[in-house]
Amino acid sequence: MHTVAVLALDQVVPFDLATPLEVFTRARLPDGRALYRVLTCGATPVVRAGAFTLQPPHGLDALAEADTIVLPGCAEAGPVPDEVLEALRRAAARGARLASICSGAFILAATGLLDGLRATTHWRAAGVLAARHPAIEVDPAVLYVDNGQFLTSAGAAAGLDLCLHLVRRDHGSAIAADVARLSVMPLEREGGQAQFVVHDQPPVPRGSVLEPLLRWLEDNAARDLTLAEIAARADMSARTLNRRFREQTGTTPLQWLHLARIRRAQHLLETTDHPVERIADEVGFGSPTAFRDRFKRVVGTSPRGYRTAFRG
Structure with a gap:
């Protein structure tokens, strides 16, 4: 059975964390058999997640057996612990698939695995990601980017699009459509792969002659x-x-x-x-x-x- 490990780091965004857990646990064959084994793992015994804390039942060792690793976003995009980066690099070296949701792209980018590739994140964070990692081609205008082994998605609901895309890749459109219906979500959103961006005007210094x-x-x-x-x-x-x-x-x-x-x-x-x-x-x-x-x-x-x- 395909094992999916969802990595919860400190200050994980609860919505980003819940999305892959819900999508992959809902994916089943017509006879009811589960298609994915889903593990929640962390780098520490207790993880802060906004209004609450959680205790991941698995540690980083779970990444060694995962076929797919999902990286939810974190509210604070601080330095990623070295042991996490090494565990992700080892997983990638043995062929595991790595996918990020929203600001989880910063975690994946820190491994260096996205260098030379196209990637996305929430449009508000795209400029920061591009500045920190100039070797990555950051596209802020899409819902997700599939590079084969490495995938990235935009903010919040775009994580649903990405996870449904992975189910469709693994098991076809019929299974993915069933999961989408259970999630009350279209399998493919109308309007193509576009983030709906509210474009702010460039700031002007107060008192400017303009x-x-x-x-x-x-x-x-x-x-x-x-x-x-x-x-x-x-x-x-x-x-x-x-x-x-x-x-x-x-x-x-x-x-x-x-x-x-x-x-x-x-x-x-x-x-x-x-x-x-x-x-x-x-x-x-x-x-x-x-x-x-x-x-x-x-x-x-x-x-x-x-x-x-x-x-x-």
Whole structure:
């Protein structure tokens, strides 16, 4: 029987920990026989998990017999104990499959096993992961990445997508679909493998000379603004404005404006019944086609797919 070891390190995220336990224990043949032996293991006898503590019934020695090792995220992405890294490297060397959920990617990345590979994590942590591990190609816009032996997933519910994907890989779509139904979860989420990212505008230092201009841009985002008009409003040349913007926001005035429009569109998709064509016009895009293309590039799904997922 395929053995799955779920590693609970200190400050493990309870949701991330519960996800593989639930998915793999629900996977059964039509006659009711279990398909996975699931072990919860830890590096210490007692593990803090937010509002409670737990006592993993197995230690790191369980990793030596696991066919698949799942690494849930931890609330604090601190240094990973050396004995954990060594145990994971040994498991990988003998062919075990390693999969991370959310910030569990930091644990897997610390082993060096992801170097040269594509990986993902929660979009809020993607920049930190990329900065700490430049040898990894971090993709913040997908639900999970399957490199064969090493897999990573985005935050929270994306762990369900990853675990269902593993069941499907091991036992086919019919078994995985049964598990998905028991979890009240679609086997494949509509909208493709895209995280629904809320994109924050780049921060601007308080008191910056750009603050009044940025407020004006937000108030006038629906207008067909040109770089020349924005520069005139700022009483600067276009070249100077571009330089100041890059220094203080890391982007250009027009890119900042497009992001402000997309954020406004997300709000309208969530809170109104307006047709996509009307929203495109209200937020300042010249055509619905241009709006759909820009929205998909920034958010990772179509306006219709976003509304379906997030309409209250």
